[in-house]
Every structure is written in structure tokens, then in C-alpha cells.
Amino acid sequence: MLTQAPRGTKDVLPQESYRWQAVEAICRRVAALAGYREVRTPVFEHTELFLRGVGDTTDIVQKEMYTFEDKGGRSITLKPEGTAGAVRALVEHSLYAGPLPVKMYYLSAPIFRYEAPQSGRYREHHQFGVEIFGAAEPTSDAEVIALAMRMLTETGLDGLSVSVNSIGCPACRKVYNDALRAFLAERIDTLCDTCKDRYQRNPLRILDCKNEKCQAQLTEAPSMLEYLCEDCQAHFEGVKAALTALDIPYQIDPRIVRGLDYYTRTVFEIIMRADGGASLAVCAGGRYDGLVEMLGGPSMPGMGFGMGIERVLMLLDQKGVAVPEPRLFDVYVAAIGAEARIPALALTEGLRATGVKVEMDHQGRSLKAQFKSADKCGAPKVVIVGGDELARGAVKLRDMETKEELEIPLDKAVEIIKGGIAHA
RNA sequence: GAGGGAGUAGUUCAGUGGUAGAGCGCCAGAUUGUGGCUCUGGAUGUCGUGGGUUCGAACCCCAUCUCUCUCCCCA
16 A cells, blocks of 8 residues: 555656656647647635536536545535636636636646546546637637647547537527427436436436437437527537638537536537547537636636546557657766766766766666666767776767767867767 | 456566466676677565465455456546
8 A cells, every 4th residue: 555556546657757748748839829828726626616617416526526624624626627727717816807818728737536447547637728718709619629639630649530519508408408308208217317317407418328228218319409599509500610611520429418517509529449449538628608607707708628648648559659759868978997986977967067968877887787778778879987098088989879989088078079969 | 336357576477275486677797998689697575465264375265455447427
């Protein structure tokens, strides 16, 4: 237990963190291209924020939150999703009063959900997410979706397609919920227990049920799309037209309803197929025009998505997309004998000061062993400090590939070696 | 919350009642200051944890923890 990470968590080790950094760098760059700047909000918030924001009938709130009381008696929750905190910050700092739209992204943001860990699912995972406030036009929906697609494409993934749907506004959704209840009324006995409950509280959610029996009942069910009001209909048409214009492959999936209560109109998912055959969303999001107001701000439209970094990495693995690994060292400084160690260290630090990546031995190992480790760490050059050369103020520089060695004066070593590396 | 599979060296695993093993990795050596290949040698295990059965348990039984996968739900 002592030396075991808690269930559902994972260490990112030094030898693999470059993969994360590569994906993160792409996220930042792509977000910046569209004017999104980073927001960093706390890892925990008042529990109430999520009760109101995410919705107290959702699974996330009902059974997956890490909630505890702090020493001041406040109910605190580790964030189970990224949007609520961003909206809270928007409202708290009155960002809505500045130039619109407000665009922000978050990254390296741990998200916590208490659920059974399995492939691509953790109790702590990390999301890159984007939020845009104050933009209601369908082009903003498309911009956000395009950003997600570009981000994924730039990591080297391809063949991804977007599933979109519109779940309307509160007004037309109410009409639809009534229609759906009417449709399901005579079939309610064949639904699973969860869906019986959903029937009362939120029949829309039944569409999302993975139970085959429930799905079988739904083939003839009315579609939300048929019940969209005029405005919502026009908005959805606008989103589709924009996606088409951008050559973003998409399909309409009336089954997408999302597990968070705050969504309105556009909802979308970018799906990956896991090895086992199950499909997981790498990225999901949508429009939430009522959320800002619900959390105490002005009435203001919003749109965003969350993307699971672990799942992006998993997808890269599955597709065999290699993430280029940066070279760890340019130079290895080897020392012969005890008297050479200090000069070796001085040379090492001198090189590092000019931006060269250098390793040296700190275990007092034999020259042979130092060469082995130079080889292992991939350093293309080795500098040998010691012996006769050191006595006359020189060192040897060996090219590990060509095996060429030349003697260079110690006081010019930094300059010469750095020059050699720069051109390599 | 429900159900499968699995926990033995750093790692991948073999070992099914009688003194803990292999490959890879790691460390060292193969004469005197030089890597990748080869050869030789070496170190490392509370056999997940706790209890039980037995003369004797890595092995059988019970419990527990963890990993992994599926359902549910989600990024």
C-alpha cells in the first residue's frame, strides 16, 4: 500500500513524460492560434458549484464526486469536470464585462471521478478543455469543434469523425420530453431499472442507455431533432453548414445527449474505438447557453469541450503514432581518475551554461563503464578529461558514431564543443 | 454498484505440497585510459497481505488489498 499509487491513478514517469509534453504543446499552440488563453482554476471548489452547474441528477454528482468537509466545515469537491470552475472564474472576476467573446483553455487540469477504473478510465485523469463565452452564432460551435479536430490531427491522428446532435433549448426540450414519455409509456415495463427512473426525471437520458433491451425499444422513438423549435433548428442547420464548409467529417447522432445537465443545442463527441471494441470518447462537449446565468452571472451563451489527455495518448499508442522523443544529452563528459573529476564537472557546467545538454559520471566508475553509459544515454559526443591530455591542459573529443577523436585545449573546449553540437 | 481474469527478482514470466528459477535489464570482468556485438561472473525476492489445513504451503482453503477487463457511466 505504502508504495502503491491509489486505485485509479497513474504515475507519469520521467521516461514517458515527453509524450505528455508533446501533446500539451500542441494543445497550447492550437488554442493560441484561435485566441484562447490559459485559465488556471483551483483543483477543488465548493461542492455547491457542481451541484448547480453539473446538475444534481447526473451520475457524476450523485455517485462519482470526491467530496469532503474541510477543517472549516465547508463542503469541498475535487473537480469532476472542467467547465464549472471556468464559469465560476468568469463570473467571480466579471470577465463577461470585458471584451467579448471571452476565450479560455485549461490544461494539466486533473479531473477526479470516483468510478471503477478500466481501460482508458481513471479516477484521476487530465483534460485539455476550451470555453468560449458570449458567442451564440453557429460559427462559434464550428470553431470550437474545428479546434478539437485540429488539435487531434496535429498529434498525428487521422480518420476521426465528429458525432453531433442538437438537444434544443429548455423550451423545445420540454415538448420533446413529453413526446418521448408518451412514446415510452406503453413500453416502460421492458426498460431497465435505471431507465424507469430516468423516465420520470429525465427521459432524454434513456437515449444514452447502452442496454440492448432499452435500445431495441428506441428504434421507433421520436427524435429530438423533429421537435427543435424554429430558432434551435436554424442554429443546428448553421452548425452543420459550417462543418461542411470546413470539410470536417461528421455524422448526426440523435443518441448523443451527454451526461451533464447544462448542455443546450449543440452537443458533440469525437469517438475512438478501443482495442476491445468498446468505444470511448476522446473529446466531448457542447453548448451551454444557460450555465453562466445559472451560476449567478448574466445571461450569456457558452460553448466548450473537454479532451482526455490519457485517451489521446492511448489512441496514439493504438494507431502506432510515434511521438518524437527529444535527445536527452548532446555530450557525455568522461573523467579518468579522481583528479579529473573536478575539471570534468567544471567543463560539464560550462557547457550547460551555454545550452548544451551534458551528462557526466558521479559514481566514480571506470572509463569503460562511463562509455557504456554514454552510449546508453544516446550522447553523440564524449569528452575525455584526464591523463596526459589534462596534464598539458587539453581534453579529447570523441565522435561516437565516426569514432574520430581529436585533442582540443581545455580553455577552448566549451566553445569548440558547442560549435560542433550546433552544426550536428 | 455487479461480474470475469490475475498478483513469484527492476521487468516479462516458468514453477501446482518437499531446500525459490529463466530470459531481458542492472552491476562487474575478459591484462596495462575507450561504447554498441560476444563470452564469463555477480546482486536483487517478507512468492500481494493476514489467517487456516499439513510433518512441511509460492502451490490447497478462507478473508482482504491491488491490478486488469466487461457491464453501468464517462474524457
